Each structure stands twice: as structure tokens, then as C-alpha cells.
Amino acid sequence: MTDKLLSIKNLSVQYKTDLETVCAVNNITFSLKKGETFGLVGETGAGKTTTALTIMRLLPAETGRITEGSIEFTGKLMLDLTEPEMRSIRGEQIAMIFQDPMTSLNPVMSVGDQIAEAMELHNKDNKTKEQIQARVDEVLLMVGIPPSRKFEFPHQFSGGMKQRVVIAMALACEPVLLIADEPTTALDVTIQAQVISMIRNLRDTLGTAMIMITHDLGIVAQTCDNVAVMYAGELVEVGTAADIYTSEDHHPYTTGLFGSIPNLRSKARRLTPITGLMPDPTKLPPGCTFAPRCPKKMDICEDEHPCVWRNGTHLISCHLFAGRENWRKEEA
Amino acid sequence: MNQVSVDAAAPVIVFRKESRWKEVWRRLKKDRLAMFGLAVISTMIILALLADFIVSYEAALKMNLRLKLAPPSAVHWFGCDGYGRDLFARCLHGARVSLTVGFATSIATLIVGSLLGAMVGYIGGKLDDIVMRALDIFSAIPSTLFAMAVVAAMGSGIVNICIAISLTNIPGFVRIVRSSVLNIAEQEYIEASRAGGTSTLRILLKHVLPNSVGTLIVQTTANVASMILTAATLSFLGLGINPPQPEWGALVSEGKEFLRTAPHLILFPGVMICVASFSMSVLGDGLRDALDPRLRT
Secondary structure, eight states: OOOOEEEEEEEEEEEOSSSSEEEEEEEEEEEEEEEEEEEOOOTSSSSHHHHHHHHHTTTTTTTTEEEEEHHHHTTTGEEEEEEEHEEETTTTTTTEEOOOOTTSSSSOOOOHHHHHHHHTTTTTTTTHHHHOOOOOOOOHHHHHHOOOGSSSSSSSOOOOHHHHHHHHHHTTTOOOOEEETTTTTTOHHHHHHHHHHHHHHHHHHHOOOOEEEEEEEHHHHHSSSSEEEEETTEEEEEEEEHHHHHHHHHHOHHHHHHSSOOOOOSSSSSSOOOOOOOTTTTTTEEEEEEEEGOOHHHHHHHHHHHHHOETTTEEEGGGGGOOTTOOEHHHH | OOOOOOOSSSSSOOOOOSOOOHHHHHHHHHHHHHHHHHHHHHHHHHHEEEEEESSSSSHHHHHOOOGTOOOOOOSSTBBTTTOOBBBHHHHHHHHHHHHHHHHHHHHHHHHHHHHHHHHHHHHHHHHHHHHHHHHHHHSOOOOOHHHHHHHHHHHHHHHHHHHHHHHHHHHHHHHHHHHHHHHHHTTTHHHHHHHHHHHHIIIIIIHHHHTTHHHHHOOOOHHHHHHHHHHHHHTTTTEEEEEOOOOHHHHHHHHGTTTTTOHHHHHHHHHHHHHHHHHHHHHHHHHHHOOGGGGGO
């Protein structure tokens, strides 16, 4: 494929401290086309944010190590770039929306200045101050904030408004890739719906590719073209939104995730969570990482790490699919 | 206030009505206590600058044993000291030295201390270890002893005293800034701004330091008074300002010999130091509030 924007191959990331080694991301592979929205779903601690930070090369310098793999972005190998080269990519070509709008804005800088900052840094075509200010007004309008409020400070905005400001900051330089790290987790449901529909509209008008990191399957269904389910640092299931939401075949973890969504129509008095907890990332089980919690566990699951099985666009990493009809082994 | 323009077809660029500093000034003006502090400290500075036109420097040095320990009178407003020198003239000319030392050392400490503290706090790692251990060595030496050593090595004189006092105060300042920066560096907006491609230096100057400005200002204004007193200690030990040149701290220590017979010798320069340091700290508090956008009205 020629229109590939981002392609990640066999990426593994570890956090190393004197006491232990945390295997945060293990051997993940996925790619993203221009204008495509890719959902990354999984529970807390699955390695979603680490994946995002790795793409931005913002892992904590002291502990974070990329042990394996490659990241290719618009034909450039990201892991070979120097820090100044990375700086010119960050914010200009890849922008990121952080989880908590309450803390991701600088409290002592007016929001207008914060939006203008990225533009001043990546000012390649020598825009004048007026042009930058005009652009600030423009992006604020785009996210539905009157430009007259740009001199106000973050504490004068509500949570939903702050997240709009954060989105405006990310979009100011018209990035080709937007990484949204749980953009709605800290917001209440009505604001969530507004922000999601806004993100969707903006993506459609600007044609920005997006990685949407979330643990909310509803948001993924609303926004994403392709979806990956992440568990203990691995992608256990990857496919188009249709593969994940309508197909019969699923990784048992995905089935569990869908099973734990509360249903208004059922008379169940209790929720049905996936029993157990995610394995300790410092000592992952030798076989399938989901085996200890898996309702369909077989003997082989505890000893042998499953390989990836493919059916069209749908990829699942589980022993259940060995030898099934239509499912072929994917070469690493 | 500002004109609202929500019409995307004909965008009217919205500009700030007043600059950041004008706004800070407007807010500072509302704080009566801070304005009082500013008025007092400005008066002191102006009087110190105009000292020669008010009382000549000779008057501060001329001895007259007949007026020894004379109490305040219409001719000698603050009375006279043990050698019969006019205390008012000495206080006024002493203000020059004391205020210069107080401000110069505070500002030097502020600049060096905040840059160094922000750097080690934000960058951390080996740099942090090296700088902080070096500063530990500095602070292991008693500060007066250290200042004495510096003055003894470089000779007395106002510049050397300023250097000596700044050096003894920098380690403490760095430690305060560092702890405040460690806190700020954890915040998500710092990471967000790194994700926006901001360089380390710019993050330090535009995001980290402005957020610790409250700590910096309060610490600096508190420093002014303590610096004046440190200078006094040095003078008292004979390493500071050379007698007979007047200086507030030196005046207090000279006066303490006559504490029982002529308390005004300590009273006047002591009150000067108190008033200067009080007005600096209320001004500092007011500035901190005026600079904090969260307290904006």
C-alpha cells in the first residue's frame, strides 16, 4: 500500500527500573492510512498510552526503552530521527490530545497564547503575528469557542470547553496525524457526545488521520474505521469496525469486553465483568497472556504463545482459531 | 471589553485590549497594602538617591564629641552617635549601601538560583546529582564563615560583599526552586507542550518558571531583608563596609554598645531595616497575587 501514513512493526517497549522490568508493549504491529481513524481499545494499563507516547518518542528518558521494532511515518523511520527532527514533527505533523483537559493546559498562560505557541514554533512560512492571531481565532471558532475568549485563562473555562481548547491546540498546525488519548474520559456523558461529534466533524473536514485511544467501545463504534483490542501490551484482535462489531469470531477477551457492557433490556441484576485482573506486566505468563482469565482456556494456552490468525482484514491472536475454516496463519 | 466576532466568513482578528503588564499593574493598584509597600520602598530609594542634596556626606562623617550620644532634636533629627556624628545623615547615606546590597544580592540570587533550580529540577538525572551535591558542599559550610572566606579572599568592598552574600544564599534558593519545579514538571501541560514540539529551554522559560513565579517572588522579597542583615553581620565582623562609611546593619551593631544609655542609636536604623523589609514583603505578596491569573478579577 502506498498511502500508508504510519506503520508500526513488531514494536516492544519496556520500562526498566533497578528493581524490575515492565513489559508495557509487546510486539505490536499495525498501520494507518491517510485520513483513517484507528481505535485502540483496552482496559487500564494495557499499554495504550505507552504506544501513543512511543509514536511521539516521548517515553520517560530514564526508564522507557524501545527494545524492538520500527515505526515508519510518512516514509521516515521515526526511531532514527534526532531530537530536533522529532521536535519539528511533534505538534506540526503529529499532534496529541491528552486525557485530562483539567491538567493539560498551563494555568498561567492565556488559552490564545497556548494555541499560538505551536504555530510560532512551527512557523515555516513566516506568518506574521496578525496571521497567527487570525488562525487562533479560526481554530477557536472551529471548536465552537468565541475568539474573544482567547485572552482568558484555563480556570475560566469549564471541562468541556477546556477539552475544546486542547483540541484547538492540536489542530492549529493542521497535523496529518492526531493521537487522541482518551479524550473524553474526564468529561461527563453529554459533553462526551459533543466532543466526539466535534472530533468527527473536524476529522471529516480536515482529513486528518487519527488514533483514538479509549476504553469506551461505544466511542470506537461511532468514530473508527479500524479497531485494535489491546491486552497486556499485545494486540489480541485487529480488524475493521465491522469485523469487531458484527463478526461472530472474536478473541475471548473481546467477547468478555462486549459482555461487560451493561444492557438496559436485560433483567440482570449484576454486571458481568471479566473475572480476574490483568497479569503483572513484570512477569507475563509464558503462554497466552489472557489464559489465566480465559473461559475457553485449553492446555496449549498456558505453554505456547498464540500466533496471529487472519481472515480477510480480521486478525486474532488466539489458539482457538488454529485450523478453523477461513482462518490462515499470519506470517510475522 | 473585546469585540466578539463569531462570523467565520468575515473574520475580524481579535486583539488584546491591554498588555499583560498593564493588566498586572491595574490589579496591583487595587491592593492597598502592596501599594503602600511600593510607596514606602520607592520613597526610600529616592531619598537614598538624593541623599547628597538632603544632607551632605561630610555631615555623616563629621565627629563632634560635644554632641556625643545626643538625643533627637530639631537640628539632629535622629540624634547623634557615640562620636557625635549626625545619625540622620548616617541613616540616609547608609540607605544607599544597604539598599544596593539588599537588592543587588536578591536579584543575583533570583536569576542564578531560579535558572539553576529550574534546570536541575526539570532535566534531572546526572545534572541534578552533580549540581545538588556541589551545592550541598556549599551549604555544609556555615554561611557567615563562607561569606567571610570569600570577602577575605577577594578583599572587602561593596561588589565583593554582594558576591559573597549571593553565593551563600544561592544553594537554599536553588533547593526551593527545584522542589517547586519538580512538582510542575510532573504536570500534564508540560508533557502536552513537549508533544507540541516545544524545546526544553522554551518549556523552562515559558511554562515551568512562570508557574513557580509565586514562590520566586515571595522568596526574593523575603531575601532583601535577610541580605541587608547578612551585610550587617559582615560589617560587624569588620569584613564588610569599611568604617566610617555608614550602613544600616553596621549602625545597629555600633549602637548596641549604648543600648542602655542611648537606645535611639539602635532604634532608627533598626526601624529603617524593619520598614524596608516589611514594605518589600507586602509588595511581594501583592505582586504574587497580581501575577497569578487564577486570582484575576
